[in-house]
Protein backbone atom coordinates (compact mmCIF):
# COMPACT_ATOMS: atom_id res chain seq x y z
CA UNK A 1 0.00 0.00 0.00
CA UNK A 2 1.31 3.49 -0.78
CA UNK A 3 2.08 5.91 1.98
CA UNK A 4 -0.91 8.08 2.84
CA UNK A 5 0.16 11.69 2.67
CA UNK A 6 -2.10 14.70 2.76
CA UNK A 7 -2.02 18.36 3.66
CA UNK A 8 -4.17 20.02 6.26
CA UNK A 9 -7.46 19.14 4.65
CA UNK A 10 -8.16 16.00 6.62
CA UNK A 11 -11.32 17.32 8.18
CA UNK A 12 -12.69 18.75 4.92
CA UNK A 13 -11.95 15.54 3.04
CA UNK A 14 -13.73 13.55 5.71
CA UNK A 15 -16.75 15.80 5.51
CA UNK A 16 -16.96 15.47 1.74
CA UNK A 17 -16.89 11.67 1.75
CA UNK A 18 -18.86 11.16 4.92
CA UNK A 19 -21.64 8.62 5.22
CA UNK A 20 -22.68 9.68 8.69
CA UNK A 21 -21.07 12.02 11.18
CA UNK A 22 -20.95 9.35 13.91
CA UNK A 23 -19.35 6.84 11.53
CA UNK A 24 -16.56 9.16 10.44
CA UNK A 25 -15.86 10.40 13.95
CA UNK A 26 -15.71 7.00 15.62
CA UNK A 27 -13.97 4.97 12.95
CA UNK A 28 -10.44 3.80 13.16
CA UNK A 29 -8.24 6.70 12.07
CA UNK A 30 -4.66 5.48 12.52
CA UNK A 31 -1.53 7.54 13.02
CA UNK A 32 -1.33 11.21 12.04
CA UNK A 33 2.01 13.07 12.16
CA UNK A 34 2.18 16.87 12.27
CA UNK A 35 5.49 18.36 11.12
CA UNK A 36 6.46 22.00 11.50
CA UNK A 37 8.80 24.35 13.36
CA UNK A 38 8.06 25.62 16.88
CA UNK A 39 5.23 28.16 16.64
CA UNK A 40 3.82 26.70 13.40
CA UNK A 41 0.54 25.87 15.11
CA UNK A 42 0.97 22.12 15.53
CA UNK A 43 -0.65 22.26 18.97
CA UNK A 44 -3.66 24.20 17.67
CA UNK A 45 -4.20 21.96 14.63
CA UNK A 46 -3.75 18.82 16.76
CA UNK A 47 -6.43 20.05 19.08
CA UNK A 48 -8.91 20.50 16.20
CA UNK A 49 -8.25 17.01 14.88
CA UNK A 50 -8.28 15.28 18.26
CA UNK A 51 -11.50 16.97 19.33
CA UNK A 52 -13.18 16.00 16.06
CA UNK A 53 -12.14 12.34 16.09
CA UNK A 54 -11.87 11.76 19.84
CA UNK A 55 -8.31 10.52 19.56
CA UNK A 56 -5.43 11.79 21.74
CA UNK A 57 -2.78 14.32 20.90
CA UNK A 58 0.63 12.89 21.73
CA UNK A 59 3.02 15.79 22.15
CA UNK A 60 6.56 14.74 23.09
CA UNK A 61 7.23 18.30 24.30
CA UNK A 62 4.26 18.09 26.71
CA UNK A 63 5.26 14.61 27.89
CA UNK A 64 8.83 15.73 28.55
CA UNK A 65 7.73 18.95 30.29
CA UNK A 66 5.47 16.89 32.54
CA UNK A 67 8.44 14.72 33.57
CA UNK A 68 10.44 17.86 34.35
CA UNK A 69 7.53 19.29 36.38
CA UNK A 70 7.07 16.05 38.33
CA UNK A 71 10.83 15.82 38.95
CA UNK A 72 11.07 12.20 37.74
CA UNK A 73 14.48 10.66 37.02
CA UNK A 74 13.87 11.27 33.32
CA UNK A 75 12.76 14.84 34.05
CA UNK A 76 16.02 15.54 35.88
CA UNK A 77 17.97 14.05 33.01
CA UNK A 78 16.32 16.18 30.32
CA UNK A 79 15.47 19.41 32.18
CA UNK A 80 18.55 21.30 31.06
CA UNK A 81 18.23 20.21 27.42
CA UNK A 82 14.63 21.47 27.31
CA UNK A 83 15.56 24.76 28.94
CA UNK A 84 18.29 25.27 26.31
CA UNK A 85 16.12 24.29 23.36
CA UNK A 86 18.28 21.27 22.55
CA UNK A 87 16.93 17.92 21.45
CA UNK A 88 16.60 15.01 23.88
CA UNK A 89 18.33 11.81 22.74
CA UNK A 90 16.45 9.66 20.24
CA UNK A 91 16.27 6.55 22.40
CA UNK A 92 14.73 8.39 25.38
CA UNK A 93 12.06 10.05 23.24
CA UNK A 94 11.27 6.84 21.33
CA UNK A 95 10.78 4.99 24.65
CA UNK A 96 8.32 7.64 25.84
CA UNK A 97 6.41 7.51 22.56
CA UNK A 98 6.23 3.68 22.53
CA UNK A 99 4.90 3.70 26.05
CA UNK A 100 2.31 6.41 25.27
CA UNK A 101 1.06 4.85 22.01
CA UNK A 102 0.31 1.58 23.79
CA UNK A 103 -2.15 3.31 26.13
CA UNK A 104 -5.80 2.28 25.59
CA UNK A 105 -6.92 5.72 24.37
CA UNK A 106 -4.50 5.59 21.39
CA UNK A 107 -5.86 2.39 19.88
CA UNK A 108 -8.14 4.06 17.27
CA UNK A 109 -5.50 6.57 16.28
CA UNK A 110 -3.55 9.55 17.57
CA UNK A 111 -1.94 12.79 16.47
CA UNK A 112 1.82 13.00 16.97
CA UNK A 113 2.94 16.54 17.65
CA UNK A 114 6.68 17.24 17.87
CA UNK A 115 7.66 13.70 16.91
CA UNK A 116 9.48 12.47 14.83
CA UNK A 117 12.08 15.25 14.89
CA UNK A 118 15.08 13.39 13.49
CA UNK A 119 15.49 10.88 10.67
CA UNK A 120 16.32 8.21 13.24
CA UNK A 121 13.05 8.86 15.05
CA UNK A 122 11.13 8.71 11.74
CA UNK A 123 12.69 5.36 10.83
CA UNK A 124 12.04 4.06 14.35
CA UNK A 125 8.40 5.20 14.12
CA UNK A 126 7.87 3.33 10.85
CA UNK A 127 9.20 0.08 12.34
CA UNK A 128 7.26 0.55 15.55
CA UNK A 129 3.94 1.26 13.82
CA UNK A 130 4.36 -1.60 11.40
CA UNK A 131 5.17 -4.03 14.19
CA UNK A 132 2.25 -2.91 16.38
CA UNK A 133 -0.15 -2.97 13.43
CA UNK A 134 0.85 -6.47 12.32
CA UNK A 135 0.83 -7.77 15.90
CA UNK A 136 -2.55 -6.47 16.97
CA UNK A 137 -4.36 -5.25 13.86
CA UNK A 138 -5.13 -1.97 15.58
CA UNK A 139 -5.32 1.32 13.60
CA UNK A 140 -6.73 1.60 10.09
CA UNK A 141 -3.23 1.48 8.62
CA UNK A 142 0.25 1.72 10.01
CA UNK A 143 1.43 4.28 7.45
CA UNK A 144 0.91 7.69 9.00
CA UNK A 145 -0.90 10.59 7.41
CA UNK A 146 1.83 13.25 7.43
CA UNK A 147 0.88 16.93 7.58
CA UNK A 148 3.60 19.53 7.11
CA UNK A 149 2.89 23.07 8.31
CA UNK A 150 5.13 25.78 6.84
CA UNK A 151 5.17 29.33 8.25
CA UNK A 152 7.24 32.41 7.42
CA UNK A 153 10.23 32.84 9.82
CA UNK A 154 9.23 36.32 11.09
CA UNK A 155 5.69 35.16 11.78
CA UNK A 156 7.12 32.26 13.76
CA UNK A 157 9.13 34.66 15.91
CA UNK A 158 6.01 36.73 16.68
CA UNK A 159 3.99 33.65 17.46
CA UNK A 160 6.58 32.25 19.86
CA UNK A 161 7.48 35.48 21.64
CA UNK A 162 3.77 36.33 22.03
CA UNK A 163 2.75 32.90 23.30
CA UNK A 164 1.25 32.66 26.78
CA UNK A 165 -0.19 29.50 28.32
CA UNK A 166 -2.65 28.91 31.14
CA UNK A 167 -0.89 26.73 33.74
CA UNK A 168 -4.24 25.26 34.82
CA UNK A 169 -6.14 24.38 31.62
CA UNK A 170 -3.38 24.62 29.01
CA UNK A 171 -5.24 27.15 26.82
CA UNK A 172 -2.78 28.92 24.54
CA UNK A 173 -3.03 32.69 23.95
CA UNK A 174 -0.95 35.12 21.95
CA UNK A 175 -0.46 38.71 23.09
CA UNK A 176 -0.43 39.91 19.45
CA UNK A 177 -3.03 37.76 17.72
CA UNK A 178 -5.19 36.14 20.42
CA UNK A 179 -4.91 38.11 23.66
CA UNK A 180 -6.89 37.17 26.78
CA UNK A 181 -9.72 39.54 27.77
CA UNK A 182 -7.73 40.72 30.81
CA UNK A 183 -3.97 41.19 30.38
CA UNK A 184 -1.98 38.04 31.33
CA UNK A 185 -5.04 36.29 32.85
CA UNK A 186 -6.74 33.14 31.48
CA UNK A 187 -10.32 33.82 30.30
CA UNK A 188 -11.47 30.40 31.47
CA UNK A 189 -9.58 29.78 34.71
CA UNK A 190 -8.62 33.25 35.94
CA UNK A 191 -5.06 31.95 36.40
CA UNK A 192 -2.00 34.10 35.65
CA UNK A 193 -0.66 33.11 32.23
CA UNK A 194 2.91 31.88 31.95
CA UNK A 195 5.66 32.00 29.33
CA UNK A 196 7.15 28.57 28.63
CA UNK A 197 10.81 28.37 29.68
CA UNK A 198 11.84 27.46 26.16
CA UNK A 199 9.90 30.38 24.63
CA UNK A 200 12.39 32.85 26.11
CA UNK A 201 14.02 35.09 23.49
CA UNK A 202 17.52 33.67 23.88
CA UNK A 203 16.32 30.10 23.30
CA UNK A 204 14.00 30.68 20.37
CA UNK A 205 16.67 31.08 17.70
CA UNK A 206 18.39 27.94 18.95
CA UNK A 207 15.11 26.00 18.68
CA UNK A 208 14.45 27.28 15.15
CA UNK A 209 18.00 26.47 14.09
CA UNK A 210 17.72 23.01 15.60
CA UNK A 211 14.53 22.54 13.63
CA UNK A 212 16.19 23.58 10.37
CA UNK A 213 19.18 21.35 10.98
CA UNK A 214 17.52 18.21 12.31
CA UNK A 215 13.83 18.20 11.53
CA UNK A 216 13.78 19.41 7.93
CA UNK A 217 15.44 16.13 6.92
CA UNK A 218 12.43 14.37 8.44
CA UNK A 219 10.13 16.15 5.99
CA UNK A 220 12.54 15.17 3.23
CA UNK A 221 12.47 11.57 4.47
CA UNK A 222 8.68 11.51 4.11
CA UNK A 223 8.92 13.33 0.77
CA UNK A 224 11.23 10.66 -0.59
CA UNK A 225 8.90 7.92 0.58
CA UNK A 226 5.64 9.33 -0.57
CA UNK A 227 5.63 12.75 -2.14
CA UNK A 228 4.67 15.07 0.73
Ligand code: AMP
Nearest residue numbers: 060061082085086087088093114115117
Ligand atom coordinates in the same frame (compact mmCIF):
# COMPACT_ATOMS: atom_id res chain seq x y z
P1 AMP B 1 8.04 21.26 21.74
O1 AMP B 1 7.02 21.58 22.77
O2 AMP B 1 7.58 20.23 20.74
O3 AMP B 1 8.60 22.48 21.06
O4 AMP B 1 9.27 20.57 22.50
C1 AMP B 1 9.93 21.22 23.58
C2 AMP B 1 11.32 20.61 23.78
O5 AMP B 1 11.19 19.23 24.12
C3 AMP B 1 12.21 20.63 22.55
O6 AMP B 1 12.89 21.86 22.40
C4 AMP B 1 13.17 19.48 22.89
O7 AMP B 1 14.11 19.86 23.88
C5 AMP B 1 12.24 18.46 23.52
N1 AMP B 1 11.61 17.56 22.51
C6 AMP B 1 10.29 17.49 22.17
N2 AMP B 1 10.09 16.56 21.23
C7 AMP B 1 11.28 16.02 20.96
C8 AMP B 1 11.74 15.01 20.06
N3 AMP B 1 10.88 14.38 19.22
N4 AMP B 1 13.06 14.70 20.04
C9 AMP B 1 13.93 15.32 20.86
N5 AMP B 1 13.58 16.29 21.74
C10 AMP B 1 12.28 16.64 21.80
